[in-house]
Amino acid sequence: MPLSPAPLFQPFSVGKLKLPNRIVMAPMTRSFSPGGVPGADVAAYYRRRAENQVGLIITEGTVIDHPASTNDPRVPHFHGAAALAGWARVASEVHAAGGFIMPQIWHVGTVRKAGDRPNPEAPPIGPSGLYKPGVKVAEPMSEAEIAAVIAAYAQAAADAKRLGFDGIELHGAHGYLIDQFFWEGSNQRSDRYGGDMVGRTRFCRRSDPGLPPRGRSDFPILLRYSQWKQQDYAARLAATPELLARFLAPLADAGVDVFHCSTRRFWEAEFEGSPLNLAGWTKKLMGKPVITVGSVSLDTDMFAAFRGQGAAITSIDKLIEMIARDEVDLVAVGRALLVDPAWAAKVRDERMQDLLPFTTESLRSLS
Numbered sequence: 001m002p003l004s005p006a007p008l009f010q011p012f013s014v015g016k017l018k019l020p021n022r023i024v025m026a027p028m029t030r031s032f033s034p035g036g037v038p039g040a041d042v043a044a045y046y047r048r049r050a051e052n053q054v055g056l057i058i059t060e061g062t063v064i065d066h067p068a069s070t071n072d073p074r075v076p077h078f079h080g081a082a083a084l085a086g087w088a089r090v091a092s093e094v095h096a097a098g099g100f101i102m103p104q105i106w107h108v109g110t111v112r113k114a115g116d117r118p119n120p121e122a123p124p125i126g127p128s129g130l131y132k133p134g135v136k137v138a139e140p141m142s143e144a145e146i147a148a149v150i151a152a153y154a155q156a157a158a159d160a161k162r163l164g165f166d167g168i169e170l171h172g173a174h175g176y177l178i179d180q181f182f183w184e185g186s187n188q189r190s191d192r193y194g195g196d197m198v199g200r201t202r203f204c205r206r207s208d209p210g211l212p213p214r215g216r217s218d219f220p221i222l223l224r225y226s227q228w229k230q231q232d233y234a235a236r237l238a239a240t241p242e243l244l245a246r247f248l249a250p251l252a253d254a255g256v257d258v259f260h261c262s263t264r265r266f267w268e269a270e271f272e273g274s275p276l277n278l279a280g281w282t283k284k285l286m287g288k289p290v291i292t293v294g295s296v297s298l299d300t301d302m303f304a305a306f307r308g309q310g311a312a313i314t315s316i317d318k319l320i321e322m323i324a325r326d327e328v329d330l331v332a333v334g335r336a337l338l339v340d341p342a343w344a345a346k347v348r349d350e351r352m353q354d355l356l357p358f359t360t361e362s363l364r365s366l367s
Contacts, residue, residue, distance in 0.1 A: 003317045005347050007324040008331070012055075014220045014258055014289055017166055019100060019330075021055040022323055023344045026293055026332035027104040027169065027224070029075060030060050032366050036070075036077035036118070038086035043093040045366040049337060050099025053344040057099055058169050058222070058260075058332070059090070061106035064152040067122035071112040078103055078156045088163045095164070102222065104169040105156045107149065109177030110137050110186070111230070125149070126180045127203070128188040132231035146193060146203065149177070153207040157221075167220035170207060173262045175229035178204045182237055182247070183229060197238075197247050205254040221255055222291070226262035227270075227278065241271055245285040258289045260332065264301040266294040267318050280327040292322065293332035297343070298358055305335060311358040316347070338362055 009021040025046075032042060046057055063069035065079035077083040087103065094101040110126035114137070125145060129138035141149075153170070160168045172178035180186040181203040187194050193202050204223070229235045238244035248259070261279035263270075270278045279292035295301045296319060298311035305311075322328050336355070337343045339362040346354050 002315065002350070002352060003320045005316070005320060005350060007320050009053075009348055010323075012289075012329055014167070016218045017100065017220055019055040020098075021053065021344070021348075022330045023053070023055045023347075024291055024330050024332040025049050025054050025057040025337050026334035027058045027060050027171070028334055028338055029072075030366065031072055031074040033076035033083075033086070034074055035082075036063070036073070036075065036080070037082045038076045038090055040089070041366050042076070042086070043090045046090055046101065047093040047097050047099075048341040048367075049344075050094045050097035050101070052342045053348055054099060054333075054337065055344075056166075056330070057094060057101040059101065059103045061104045061171050062087070062156075063106050063108070064149070064156045066107060066125075066149055066152050067119040068112055068125050069107040069152075070118065071108055071116040073118035078105060078159065079152075084159055084163060087160075087165075091164050100166045102165055102167040102169050102220075103156075103160050104171050104224070105153060105160075106171040107153075107177040109175075109180045111176060113137070126177065126186060127193060128186060130180075130186045130188065132175075132229075133185045140189065143191075150203070150206050161219050167222060167257075169222035169224055169260060170204065171224055172204055173224045173226035173260075175231045178207065179225070179229065182225070183235060185229070185232065185235060197243065198250050201247065201250045201254075205250060220257040222258040222260050223251060223256045224260040224262055228262075228264070241281055241285065244281060248282060248286050252286045252288055256288065258291060258330075259283075259286065260291040260293065263292070263294040264303065266292045266296060266322075266331070268294075276327060277322075280322070283328060289329045291330040291332050292319075292328040293334065295335075296331060296333045297336045297347075297355060302335060305358070305360055305363070308360055310360060311335065313352070313355045313357055335362075339367065341367065 062078035112124040340356040
C-alpha cells in the first residue's frame with residue numbers, strides 16, 4: 001500500500017517566507033516567449049500550477065541583460081520594459097492564486113555558439129573561454145567583463161524584488177556560466193576567480209544580488225548546482241564529502257539560503273558508504289535548507305525526453321520517506337508537473353491512479 005503523502009504537505013519556512021508545503025515546480029526551459037517577452041499564456045501556465053497546490057514555483061531560466069546571455073530568441077529575458085512587465089503579470093497571477101514564485105536567473109556562457117540568435121554578433125563568454133577541457137570557443141573573460149556580468153545579475157535580482165517576486169534562484173548548474181566558473185574543467189584561471197575550489201566560487205559569491213547577506217530573510221536566494229555538466233555527464237565538482245563541504249561553505253557564508261541540488265535521479269546515493277543523495281549530503285554538511293530533484297514519480301530520467309522518450313508513473317514512497325526523515329526539505333518536480341498541472345493536488349488527495357504519464361508531446365505546448 002502506498003505511503004501517505006502527508007509529509008509532502010507540511011509547511012516549511014525559508015526565513016520569513018512560509019511555504020504551504022514541500023512541493024516546488026522545477027525550472028524548465030519552455031521557449032514560449034517570442035522576443036524574450038513572456039505573454040499571457042506564460043502567466044496562465046504558471047498560475048495553473050499555483051492553483052493546484054504547488055508550494056513554490058521556480059520559473060524557467062530567464063536571462064540577464066548581457067548580449068551573450070542566451071542562445072534562443074524565445075527564452076524569456078529578465079530585463080527590458082516589455083519582458084519585466086510580462087514577468088510582473090506572471091507574479092501577480094501566481095500570487096492571486098495563493099502561490100509563491102521566484103525567477104531563475106541565467107547566463108548560458110560558452111554553451112552559446114558564435115552566431116547564435118538573438119544577438120549573432122555577440123561572441124560566447126566564459127571564465128577561460130572553454131566549452132569543456134580542450135575545446136576553446138572564446139577568449140577568457142577580462143575582469144571588466146566579469147564585473148559587467150556580475151552587475152547584470154545584481155540588476156536582475158533587484159528587479160525581481162521590485163516586481164514582487166518572493167526571492168530568486170541563481171542557475172549555477174548544468175555547465176552554464178556560473179557552473180563554468182565552478183568546474184575546474186572549464187575554469188583554468190589563475191587569478192582570484194580561478195585557482196582552487198574556493199577561488200572558483202568567487203564569481204557566484206559576487207553575483208549574489210548586492211543585497212546584505214545577513215538580515216535578508218524577506219528575500220531568499222536559492223542556488224541550483226549540479227555535479228554533472230551537459231559537457232560531461234560524469235563530471236564532479238567534488239569527489240568526496242570533504243571536498244563538497246569545501247565547495248559549499250563559501251557559498252553558504254556568502255548568503256545562499258537554499259541549495260537546489262540537481263541530480264538526474266533523486267533516489268541515487270551521492271557517495272559510497274551512505275544512502276544520502278546530493279541534497280541530503282548538502283543539508284548534512286551545511287545545515288541549510290535543500291531541494292532535491294530528479295525523475296520524481298517517473299520511471300526514466302530527463303535525458304530520455306531528449307531522446308524523444310516518454311515516462312510512466314512510478315512510486316514516490318522513497319521520496320516521502322526522505323522528507324519524513326528530514327534528510328531533505330523540499331522536492332522539485334519537473335516533467336511530471338509539466339504534463340500535469342494538477343500533479344500536486346492529485347498527490348495530496350492520494351489519487352495516484354490519476355497521475356498522467358510524461359509524453360514528449362507535452363513539450364510542444366503550455367498546458
